Amino acid sequence: MFWEVVRYTPGLFALDLVLQLFRSGIPLIPGLIVREVLNELSDGSSVDGAVDTAVWLLLAFLVGAVLARLTALLFCVAVDETCEARGQGLLVRNGFSRILAAPGAQRPRHARGDLVSRLTGDSRSVSQVVVYTFMVIGAGFQAALALVVMFSIDPLVTLVVCVPMAAGGVLITIASVRIRKYHAQSREAAGDVSAFLGEMYNSVRTIQLGNAQSRVLGRFRELNESRRRRTLKSRLFTDVFLGSVWTNTSTLATGVVLVLAAQGFGSGRFTVGDLALFVVYVGWTSDFTALFSQNLALFKQSAASVKRLTDAVPGPPDELVAHRVPDVPEPERVALSRLSVTGLTHRFDGGGGVSEVDFEVARGEFVVITGRVGAGKTTLLRTVLGLLPRQAGTVTWNGTEVDELVPPLTAYTPQLPHLTSETVRDNILEGLPADRRHLDLAVHSAVLERDLSALDDGLDTLLGPKGAKLSGGQAQRVAAARMFARDPELLVFDDVSSALDVDTERQLWERLFARAGVTCLAVSHRRAAFERASRIVVLRAGRVHAVGTLADLLAGDAEMRHLWQADTRQSAMAQE
Numbered sequence: 001m002f003w004e005v006v007r008y009t010p011g012l013f014a015l016d017l018v019l020q021l022f023r024s025g026i027p028l029i030p031g032l033i034v035r036e037v038l039n040e041l042s043d044g045s046s047v048d049g050a051v052d053t054a055v056w057l058l059l060a061f062l063v064g065a066v067l068a069r070l071t072a073l074l075f076c077v078a079v080d081e082t083c084e085a086r087g088q089g090l091l092v093r094n095g096f097s098r099i100l101a102a103p104g105a106q107r108p109r110h111a112r113g114d115l116v117s118r119l120t121g122d123s124r125s126v127s128q129v130v131v132y133t134f135m136v137i138g139a140g141f142q143a144a145l146a147l148v149v150m151f152s153i154d155p156l157v158t159l160v161v162c163v164p165m166a167a168g169g170v171l172i173t174i175a176s177v178r179i180r181k182y183h184a185q186s187r188e189a190a191g192d193v194s195a196f197l198g199e200m201y202n203s204v205r206t207i208q209l210g211n212a213q214s215r216v217l218g219r220f221r222e223l224n225e226s227r228r229r230r231t232l233k234s235r236l237f238t239d240v241f242l243g244s245v246w247t248n249t250s251t252l253a254t255g256v257v258l259v260l261a262a263q264g265f266g267s268g269r270f271t272v273g274d275l276a277l278f279v280v281y282v283g284w285t286s287d288f289t290a291l292f293s294q295n296l297a298l299f300k301q302s303a304a305s306v307k308r309l310t311d312a313v314p315g316p317p318d319e320l321v322a323h324r325v326p327d328v329p330e331p332e333r334v335a336l337s338r339l340s341v342t343g344l345t346h347r348f349d350g351g352g353g354v355s356e357v358d359f360e361v362a363r364g365e366f367v368v369i370t371g372r373v374g375a376g377k378t379t380l381l382r383t384v385l386g387l388l389p390r391q392a393g394t395v396t397w398n399g400t401e402v403d404e405l406v407p408p409l410t411a412y413t414p415q416l417p418h419l420t421s422e423t424v425r426d427n428i429l430e431g432l433p434a435d436r437r438h439l440d441l442a443v444h445s446a447v448l449e450r451d452l453s454a455l456d457d458g459l460d461t462l463l464g465p466k467g468a469k470l471s472g473g474q475a476q477r478v479a480a481a482r483m484f485a486r487d488p489e490l491l492v493f494d495d496v497s498s499a500l501d502v503d504t505e506r507q508l509w510e511r512l513f514a515r516a517g518v519t520c521l522a523v524s525h526r527r528a529a530f531e532r533a534s535r536i537v538v539l540r541a542g543r544v545h546a547v548g549t550l551a552d553l554l555a556g557d558a559e560m561r562h563l564w565q566a567d568t569r570q571s572a573m574a575q576e
């Protein structure tokens with residue numbers, strides 16, 4: 001993953017590397033100058049004028065080096081941030097496209113808020129460690145140069161400098177299980193908070209109606225407190241405890257080195273310049289040690305983040321860092337002659353669902369699925385469409401087995417359609433390039449024109465969160481217009497008339513069947529639909545109880561008569 005993130009923007013990372021090396025290499029020069037000048041001063045051979053020139057030269061070099069380093073630092077920050085954002089963007093884009101490309105039956109395994117937290121926070125953790133590694137390479141280059149120079153002066157003392165570096169590595173390796181565990185717990189707690197936030201925003205009305213504001217906020221505080229504690233624990237362990245251990249180890253080593261160097265100075269092995277150079281260079285090696293150890297810890301943390309990402313995103317892990325996102329192929333339009341459902345089964349854990357269902361829909365037919373509450377109508381439609389896994393049975397389109405039914409083969413209006421906060425037009429088209437005539441036709445078929453003229457901006461009216469500006473019936477018809485705009489081979493409705501008055505429903509079916517060659521599969525318990533049906537499939541306890549025309553079923557099936565009379569009573573009550 002690390003290398004794929006680098007290879008995604010190789011030019012930027014190469015620039016980053018050059019800048020890091022440049023930034024790290026520059027400060028070595030003043031160290032060497034200081035050493036030379038001090039050595040010259042201490043051997044007493046220089047005359048006054050020479051000293052002045054040397055000091056001024058030294059100052060000029062120092063200022064130049066500082067300015068050059070500052071400039072390099074500014075560029076480093078800009079390039080680092082860009083690299084990090086590009087790396088994170090790659091993971092977010094791939095993660096999201098994998099979620100979108102997964103079959104409808106594979107719902108995301110995590111709550112939406114948690115998914116957002118994983119896609120943003122955890123992918124940032126991963127891209128951060130890549131960028132941080134480049135900083136460590138820069139610091140390592142600086143430390144290596146410093147070590148070479150110091151080694152040429154005093155090999156033994158230089159070896160002592162390496163001790164904290166090794167100690168840091170050992171320490172992080174020993175603590176790695178805990179680093180990963182605490183980081184995973186802290187990210188999990190952040191995910192819980194985001195997931196709960198998402199639920200809260202989705203359920204504002206329910207919370208208000210239940211007068212549950214204070215209880216919900218209490219739970220939110222609890223989750224936030226848990227996040228605070230877990231994040232603090234992770235930070236305390238990694239940044240504070242381990243950080244202070246390795247910083248103090250390297251500071252201690254610095255002290256030891258300086259004492260040894262000072263002894264060397266006393267015995268004449270070290271010059272004043274050597275001592276000054278050691279003071280400066282040892283600081284850099286200990287900076288590198290701290291960075292190196294921190295980066296090791298970040299690596300361990302990012303392993304936990306990678307796991308959280310791969311758990312949440314379907315498909316093989318390496319696709320998370322794929323450079324090209326494969327296009328989701330749109331199914332070819334194949335004119336429907338016959339849809340056949342054979343032995344279809346989907347059982348929920350609780351026992352509900354449908355079993356061994358057989359039925360057919362031929363081109364131009366209107367097949368209605370009906371049954372009592374909980375008979376399995378919605379489950380059947382969703383399993384036919386491939387939105388629920390098929391545990392047994394097949395669905396064939398003109399004899400060819402299909403896993404999923406989506407536009408342009410089918411379009412589906414669920415019982416509770418999902419609308420977004422965008423305009424009516426955007427909700428209908430959802431990015432589809434459609435001309436005005438096409439859109440007007442969809443609006444007309446969905447009996448929406450009167451509702452639209454009552455809205456302030458007609459098709460351009462913003463609907464608010466989840467289409468809040470619309471009534472249940474209007475929302476169902478906007479979703480139906482979305483379906484018509486796709487002009488599919490087979491229209492699938494789940495109880496679309498449940499929130500419609502009798503007249504609007506009658507108009508909807510009239511307009512629909514005025515169009516030539518319409519094929520429709522609908523869940524309904526309404527007379528208006530029964531009367532138009534080519535065939536009715538009656539479900540009972542998840543199984544096909546009877547199939548036939550309305551006349552046949554009313555004559556020979558008690559269950560159908562019960563459903564017919566139930567709707568007669570409901571319609572009479574609604575009219576009263």
Ligand SMILES: Nc1ncnc2c1ncn2[C@@H]1O[C@H](COP(=O)(O)OP(=O)(O)OP(=O)(O)O)[C@@H](O)[C@H]1O
Pocket residue numbers: 348349350351352353371372373374375376377378379380
């Ligand atoms: N996600 C689920 N998990 C577990 N059981 C479920 C789930 N969805 C539905 N069921 C159960 O499966 C059975 C069929 O439900 P389904 O929604 O398909 O019925 P329906 O005929 O469409 O009902 P309605 O007329 O109320 O829409 C019911 O017993 C229901 O409780």
